[in-house]
Amino acid sequence: MRKLSYYIASTVDGCIAAPDGAADFFPWDGDHNAVMTAEYPETLPTHVAAAVGLPTPEPRHFDTVVMGRGTYDVVLEEGFPSPYAHLRQYVFSTGLERQHPDVEIVSGDPVAKVRELKAQEGKGIWLCGGGNLAGVLREEIDELLVKIYPIVAGAGIRLFDGEFRATGFRLAAHRVFDSGMVFMTYRRL
Numbered sequence: 001m002r003k004l005s006y007y008i009a010s011t012v013d014g015c016i017a018a019p020d021g022a023a024d025f026f027p028w029d030g031d032h033n034a035v036m037t038a039e040y041p042e043t044l045p046t047h048v049a050a051a052v053g054l055p056t057p058e059p060r061h062f063d064t065v066v067m068g069r070g071t072y073d074v075v076l077e078e079g080f081p082s083p084y085a086h087l088r089q090y091v092f093s094t095g096l097e098r099q100h101p102d103v104e105i106v107s108g109d110p111v112a113k114v115r116e117l118k119a120q121e122g123k124g125i126w127l128c129g130g131g132n133l134a135g136v137l138r139e140e141i142d143e144l145l146v147k148i149y150p151i152v153a154g155a156g157i158r159l160f161d162g163e164f165r166a167t168g169f170r171l172a173a174h175r176v177f178d179s180g181m182v183f184m185t186y187r188r189l
């Protein structure tokens with residue numbers, strides 16, 4: 001059975017974006033960059049890899065990405081309707097029409113779709129964001145891969161939407177960078 005991993009950048013106070021959806025305040029520069037890019041190359045958008053002179057990312061941990069419409073809207077507005085062309089791409093939305101032949105729009109139940117994907121052969125499934133979809137898929141998340149930056153946002157889009165329900169995870173690994181970013185791997189208990 002394949003795993004669903006929520007790999008995401010967060011502030012210390014659990015925000016993944018500003019209230020207006022911008023996430024460009026997470027610093028690119030620092031010693032974390034080369035390490036994370038080497039370890040999780042497939043999380044780099046295809047066009048970003050090309051722009052910085054890197055080859056098309058190889059699927060290392062994940063061969064599939066799932067995201068909510070809010071997350072997809074950001075790259076659509078930037079003019080990239082197939083942001084992770086090196087992965088199988090699914091966008092959850094009840095209203096959006098297909099924008100690119102390589103990106104499937106799923107209007108049905110995200111939990112059912114993720115269970116269907118988990119039952120298929122292959123590498124892991126990356127939950128790219130955002131907090132709204134993560135809240136819906138919370139019980140299906142096997143692994144949290146959280147890049148915690150030394151930033152307090154005060155307000156913004158949260159790591160998880162939803163109601164209060166304290167759920168414990170097991171710390172499986174951690175790595176601290178000189179930049180102040182701490183990469184935490186938590187697995188479902």
Ligand SMILES: NC(=O)c1ccc[n+]([C@@H]2O[C@H](COP(=O)([O-])OP(=O)(O)OC[C@H]3O[C@@H](n4cnc5c(N)ncnc54)[C@H](OP(=O)(O)O)[C@@H]3O)[C@@H](O)[C@H]2O)c1
Pocket residue numbers: 007008009010015016017020021022023067068069070071072074092093094095096106107108109110128129130131132133134136157
């Ligand atoms: N820090 C990071 O690493 C990172 C990574 C990714 C994204 N982000 C940020 O996250 C923000 C977006 O997060 P978000 O929480 O606002 O939105 P989101 O989770 O990306 O998307 C929410 C949308 O997903 C669809 N959806 C949710 N539940 C559904 C269901 N049960 N069935 C079908 N579709 C469903 C709905 O689209 P419809 O309304 O069309 O039905 C909903 O409006 C962006 O601003 C982005 O910058 C940050």
